[in-house]
Amino acid sequence: MQKIAHRGISAQAPENTRAAFEKMVNLGVDWLETDIDMTSDGQLVLIHDSKVDRTSNGNGLVNHNSLLGLQKLDFGQWFGDEFTDERIVTLQWLIDFINAHALNVNFELKTEVKHEQQNFYLMRVHQSLHQLNQTSQVIVSSFDVDLLKKYHELMPKIPIGLLIEGELPNNIIELAKNVGATYIHPDVTYMTEEQVKLLLSHDLQVNVWTVNEAVVAKKLQKWGVHAIFTDFPV
Template sequence: MIKIAHRGISAQAPENTRAAFNKMLPLGVSWLETDIDISSDNQLILIHDNQVDRTSDSEGEVNHKSFSELQKIDFGGWFGTDFVGEHIVTLDWLIDFINANQLNVNFELKTAVTEDNQQYYLKRVVSALNRVNSGSDMIVSSFNLELLEKYHQLMPQVAIGVLIEGPLPDNIVALAQKIDAKYIHPDVTYLTQNQVSYLVANQLAVNVWTVDDDLMAIELEKWGVNAIFTDFPET
């Protein structure tokens, strides 16, 4: 079973920062997960929340700030004094990092992008992801099935994963098949062994979030889960 570093090694460093990604290297972790959002002046950046409040010393909507404004914000001090001065990471920086270190990646498309800006956002994402070396495995996922389907139409060669928050819907297989998804990314809180068996029997690989309990990870591997997203991928 694959262990995917959830926003980098986010148990040891502030999530989605250079520090969190760099900590993967000495641990030998080969898979990472991160989130692609866009600034008000159309720069692709890595941040999970729609607002900067939780993971910085500032506040406000990500999409309402320019890249230069975001660069002035401290994204590390909230986690610990050793990380004061960590800046927001661009998608371009991360792709260079992935290519230099032969890493594999799951990119999550963020859902706060407005309908009017979706197509531009997706074209920018596709252009950037075309730079990822062919030797790296890549998955693109989202909770927003419409956004995910639009992305897949632009870049069908990359496997996509359906993110599910809460219980799996009864029609999950049909939803995945409609947009040609290869992966289901369910919430560990609600997942059952029977559901995993059902998904696998329908040729859908299961990547579960967020699993930070070793005993749960062992159980999920027995169930046939393909991968887990975890803040502790080195354990």
């Protein structure tokens, strides 16, 4: 069972920062997960929340701030003083980092841009991901079924994962087929062995989030889960 570093090594460094990604190299972790959003001036950045409030010393929506404005914020001190002056990470920086260290990645599409801007967002993601070395394994995931489907039409060769929050819907197999998903990414809180068996029987691989307890990880491995997203990948 693969362990995917959730927003980098986020148990030891502020999530989605250079520090969190760089720790992967020394620890020998080769799979990471991160979130792609877009600034007001069309630049792609890595941040989980729609607002910067929780993970920086600023406030406001990511989509309402320019890249220059976001780069002035501190994205590390909230986690610990030793991470003071960590700045927001651009997707371009991470792609160069992935290529330099032969990493694999799960990108989550996450944005609250207006519907008419979604195509531009997806086009920018599409252009960026073309820069990845072909040796890197890539998954693109999202909770937003429509956004994920649009992306899959742009880059059909990259496997996609359908993120599910809460309990699996009864029509999960139909949803997966409709969007073209290779993976289902369910919430660990609600996952059962029977559900894993159902998904696997329909040739869907299962990557579970967010698993931080060793006993739970072992149970999921026995069930046949393909991978877990974890803050503690080592």
